[in-house]
Amino acid sequence: MNKIFQQQCYIGGQWCDAQDKRTLNVLDPGRGTILGTVPNMGMAQTRRAIEAAEQALPAWRSRTAADRAGILRRLYDLMMANQDDLAELLSREQGKPFAEARGEIAYGAGYVEWFAEEGRRAYGEVIPSHATDRRIVTLRQGVGVVGAITPWNFPSALVARKLAPALAAGCTVVLKPASATPYSALALAALAEQAGVPAGVFNVVTGSAREIGGELTRNSAVRKISFTGSTEIGVELLRDCAETVKKVSMELGGNAPFIVFDDADVDAAVEGAIASKFRNSGQTCVCTNRFYVQEGVYDAFVTKLAARVGQLRVGYGMDEGVTVGPLIDEAAVAKVEEHLDDAISGGATVLTGGRRNALGANYYEPTVVAHVKPHMKLAREETFGPLAGVICFTSEEEVIRLANDTEFGLASYFYSRDLSRVWRVAEALETGMVGINTGLISTEVAPFGGVKSSGLGREGSRHGLEDYMEIKYLCIGL
Ligand SMILES: NC(=O)C1=CN([C@@H]2O[C@H](COP(=O)(O)OP(=O)(O)OC[C@H]3O[C@@H](n4cnc5c(N)ncnc54)[C@H](OP(=O)(O)O)[C@@H]3O)[C@@H](O)[C@H]2O)C=CC1
Numbered sequence: 221m222n223k224i225f226q227q228q229c230y231i232g233g234q235w236c237d238a239q240d241k242r243t244l245n246v247l248d249p250g251r252g253t254i255l256g257t258v259p260n261m262g263m264a265q266t267r268r269a270i271e272a273a274e275q276a277l278p279a280w281r282s283r284t285a286a287d288r289a290g291i292l293r294r295l296y297d298l299m300m301a302n303q304d305d306l307a308e309l310l311s312r313e314q315g316k317p318f319a320e321a322r323g324e325i326a327y328g329a330g331y332v333e334w335f336a337e338e339g340r341r342a343y344g345e346v347i348p349s350h351a352t353d354r355r356i357v358t359l360r361q362g363v364g365v366v367g368a369i370t371p372w373n374f375p376s377a378l379v380a381r382k383l384a385p386a387l388a389a390g391c392t393v394v395l396k397p398a399s400a401t402p403y404s405a406l407a408l409a410a411l412a413e414q415a416g417v418p419a420g421v422f423n424v425v426t427g428s429a430r431e432i433g434g435e436l437t438r439n440s441a442v443r444k445i446s447f448t449g450s451t452e453i454g455v456e457l458l459r460d461c462a463e464t465v466k467k468v469s470m471e472l473g474g475n476a477p478f479i480v481f482d483d484a485d486v487d488a489a490v491e492g493a494i495a496s497k498f499r500n501s502g503q504t505c506v507c508t509n510r511f512y513v514q515e516g517v518y519d520a521f522v523t524k525l526a527a528r529v530g531q532l533r534v535g536y537g538m539d540e541g542v543t544v545g546p547l548i549d550e551a552a553v554a555k556v557e558e559h560l561d562d563a564i565s566g567g568a569t570v571l572t573g574g575r576r577n578a579l580g581a582n583y584y585e586p587t588v589v590a591h592v593k594p595h596m597k598l599a600r601e602e603t604f605g606p607l608a609g610v611i612c613f614t615s616e617e618e619v620i621r622l623a624n625d626t627e628f629g630l631a632s633y634f635y636s637r638d639l640s641r642v643w644r645v646a647e648a649l650e651t652g653m654v655g656i657n658t659g660l661i662s663t664e665v666a667p668f669g670g671v672k673s674s675g676l677g678r679e680g681s682r683h684g685l686e687d688y689m690e691i692k693y694l695c696i697g698l
């Protein structure tokens with residue numbers, strides 16, 4: 221554990237403190253205790269990290285793709301060899317159950333392995349020419365220095381999902397991880413160092429979001445910003461990136477609908493609902509935020525869902541058998557309470573849960589509420605917690621209108637056994653990702669991303685590499 225538990229930042233291949241030695245405490249959300257500290261850096265040290273990334277860029281981008289792939293492959297091996305230690309660190313700083321944390325490490329490593337392979341296939345093209353004395357060729361080249369900003373809900377996998385395509389494409393990276401969960405990112409930097417990632421190719425800066433973010437977005441040496449987090453901050457970053465016309469990837473908030481039609485397999489839908497709603501205690505941007513169940517199966521679905529949710533075991537992430545950990549902080553618990561109070565005051569009924577858990581301030585019981593109405597807060601705003609509100613609907617046309625009646629467009633889910641309906645509904649839903657008869661859609665081989673206010677760009681799949689590359693067109697006179 222000692223090798224990967226780093227409490228310093230990583231800049232230009234050196235582990236370092238803030239210039240003025242200021243630090244931030246990092247808490248264990250499950251116990252409220254202090255896990256350690258990290259440097260509280262600002263603008264000057266971010267600039268230094270960008271300079272280190274700029275200096276490392278020419279040598280890194282001129283290595284062969286196979287060479288970069290070999291280093292990424294070693295990083296993948298190291299992540300898997302250290303899976304348990306990484307998972308424990310992740311569980312302690314973020315709160316998710318250890319088994320889920322192990323899953324996140326493997327999921328993140330999957331991106332590293334995928335992009336190690338995909339980087340070798342960054343082909344250009346030869347285009348039939350418009351003139352007999354010219355030839356047209358395109359090259360795909362890495363964008364340059366990348367600024368990456370990641371959230372606390374997947375502190376390891378979301379770093380890997382940005383770092384791996386960037387490095388595979390020949391870019392260098394300055395990362396600002398979430399202040400609540402910096403250790404998983406610093407652990408990846410330690411493993412990247414062991415894997416042979418050269419000094420300056422991957423830099424991690426912790427501290428003031430405004431100062432670090434401000435420098436990353438305004439510095440003209442940074443050619444791309446890749447952000448995962450709230451829509452509010454994403455919009456601010458987009459505005460700040462406009463001045464230096466950076467390429468951007470934005471993976472922002474969601475409000476995923478989960479629709480169960482009368483012809484669905486209700487038991488399968490209940491299992492899908494558990495996976496999609498209660499993963500990471502409901503703190504995932506693709507988590508279901510509102511359930512729509514058709515009138516013919518409504519009662520059966522809510523009864524079975526409540527019974528199944530009642531079996532979930534709330535507890536400290538590192539304790540055996542725990543399936544739902546704490547939320548990240550008390551503000552997150554307060555948001556769940558606000559959404560539940562709003563629903564109850566509008567006539568919704570609690571079927572299970574509906575209160576804080578005695579384990580501590582950040583724990584909340586997994587909750588199911590029935591007779592929810594589409595105008596209620598829990599159906600309009602991202603709850604980001606273990607609260608499942610179920611709305612009854614009558615027709616396909618009505619539910620499509622309700623599902624699309626949101627500024628967000630990240631993920632959606634539906635259950636149906638009617639093939640024609642499957643195509644109709646999949647095409648009509650205004651989201652970047654649709655889970656059909658499944659509640660789990662995340663994998664490194666598929667393009668992850670949203671439409672509308674849920675973001676720009678795709679992560680994972682061959683499209684994920686594209687987001688870190690530019691096309692250069694060569695017109696060759698003969
Ligand atoms: N799409 C998703 O996966 C996520 C969505 N959310 C949604 O957002 C809500 C709020 O969560 P929150 O953690 O506050 O999300 P934020 O968007 O505030 O944080 C995400 C990341 O952005 C950083 N950040 C914050 N402000 C700035 C800034 N001005 N410039 C540059 N970087 C900045 C944060 O740093 P720091 O930690 O230092 O503040 C963190 O690294 C959640 O309840 C949820 O609804 C949250 C997380 C992930």
Ligand SMILES: O=C(O)CCCC(=O)O
Pocket residue numbers: 373374378448471503504505506662668
């Ligand atoms: O919350 C997110 O940003 C999504 C990360 C989890 C996933 O990839 O499914």
